[in-house]
Amino acid sequence: MQRLEPGSVIGILGGGQLGRMIALAAAQLGYRCCIFSDVANSPAEHVSEKTIVAAYTDLSALDIFAASVDVVTLEFENIPEEPVKYLAEKVAVRPGPNVLATAQDRVIEKKFLNKIGIVTTPFEPVANLEGLEIAVEKVGRPSVLKTTRFGYDGKGQVKIDPDTGLETAFSQMGKGPGILEGWVDFALEISVIVARGMDGEIVSYVPVENRHVNHILDTTIAPAGVSPSVAAGAGSIARQAAEALNVVGLLAVEMFVTRDDEILVNEIAPRPHNSGHWTIDACAISQFQQLVRAICGLPLGSAGRHSDAEMKNLIGDEVKVWPKILEEANARLHLYGKSEIRSGRKMGHVTRLKVRAGRGER
Template sequence: MSGKPIAPGGTVGILGGGQLGRMLASAAAEMGLHVHIYCPDENPPAAEVAAHYTRAEYEDEAALIRFAESVDAVTYEFENVPAETARILSEHGIVRPGPIALATAQDRIVEKNFMKAQGILTAPYADITDETSLKDAVESIGCPSVLKTRRFGYDGKGQAKIASPEEALAAYDEIGRQPAILEGFVKFEREISVIVARGIDGQTAAYDPVENIHKNHILDRTLAPAELPKAVADEACAIAARIASELDYVGVMGVEMFLLPEAGSKRRLLVNEIAPRVHNSGHWTMDACAVSQFEQHMRAVCGWPLGHPRRHSDAVMTNLIGDEVNEWERLATEPDTSVHLYGKAEARPGRKMGHATRLYTLGKRPPVTPS
């Protein structure tokens, strides 16, 4: 894939108006680019820092066409863009990442089947369409396992744990008997992720793998870098780059993985899921790298050369969830700490309101344990 770069002064359209769109818009402005936000919500956070904002539904074909014709390229800040929305936009302009990546990441079965076809390891899984397929899958995969909707779940939503076969139907009811996937539990050593970018010329650039610590199914902290042997870190980056290449991806992608315990002298990486967008576990790059994941995504979408993903500092990124955002003043007094707030009007339980990143000299980050 090749094409003329979008020069400074050009306009990038972003589907979605949340915090990721807000940080993308800020990065674009630093590059001399304009951003046009398209979102059905009233007063979304991203609109506050964008040059243009269209409030319309994702099913509004006329509004979508006007939007596509007003920008030089379209990208998105969330992966659940309706397929018809993506189709309409792609007929009237450039959409990056493209429809193949979007369709793959939107459906957990499609995503797992893609990994399997590439020979990339995942947790055991099965497609669930009815009670019979659920019963057979539980017998095959065993317990504990987790039942997830094929589409739309995130931060623990749309999923239910099955500790014993007797709990299977209750779990199925809990997710509304939607098309689902059953995944076997994995005894992992830690959860890691790689933020990888791919440009229109096919070149890739991966940031150092990071370790992610979750609380209540929501990312709590990201440790950059993850403490991994070089061979394992290189393997994680190679897996992420391969996924991006096989999907003919353009932009930044988050690839979440499980690191299994050592077996003899070997370790094994399993891919959990991919996110075809900038990712929460890459927020640390805003402060610890010369080129953040948000600038990197805009570079890729606009056909610019990718920036070098090296970091100049170690970092710990902490999400500010709900009322934790009220700690902003205390956090602002901490040395070597950056506070990023998302401009959301109401702090609700489980809602990401901002994040704080603490920087450390390379190799000097203190040990961090789950809270």
């Protein structure tokens, strides 16, 4: 396995908090980071040696980036595919552009998963208003209309209830094309994060429960309170998807568990995931360090946990409670260094360890 020695430079596409936490994990192992972001003063920039601020489509900036780094990874999937392909001709990109191409389009993603035998939410592609009318006939109501690309934190999504007008819904979605998905009356939402190395080795974190507020992840509970068979099923879905995509790095798989314990995949993300932030504080090796190990050709670490944990995102004004969190025993505070608080913006998170008696005294 071709190993990148500590001291090598990891290029990260995207400058958000995920990039920041990758860079911190990289630093721990002696790697240096170069961020490529289309905005200045990003959370990842604050903790990295070098940052290139340019549009993702700026080829000369991409040339400079490629020449500055030994390997490239990405911290969000809403990057156009072409620049990533362009980079991959010059430097190793892990996970590769093929993974990004599949994961950044909800229709391609679901078709791919179905093809390898993984059950997803029922869906129909929606090209235009007429297509939406036909799709609603097939999928029924309630359902949810989403943009196929570039959505996050519930952006670009419109719920179609029994009385929702389709013309309004279609225009509310924003830039199409879209996808209509059957609304799942789930018992709970879970996710599984797996890391896969260059030699195909896979480690899998335990399934966690994710609670959303206003379509944004609010709380992750590790482990999820699911039956052993659901936990095993969820784990094997994530492994199977990572193998079929030939991922080198991380794959997060978001799933719905129905009331009769059926697992439906919602979406996949080939990068660190918000529902894995708890691994920094409750596991020997975090999702971020696993990513660094995978893309640098190092052996993966254990995905086992030493504590159960609950991760709470600090969204918008919620971050103002940070001094109180410092007073709590077993609470681990993470602030992302974002200068401006905006509603719906992820400003930080706190992981509360559920430490067993006798182990967590102050």
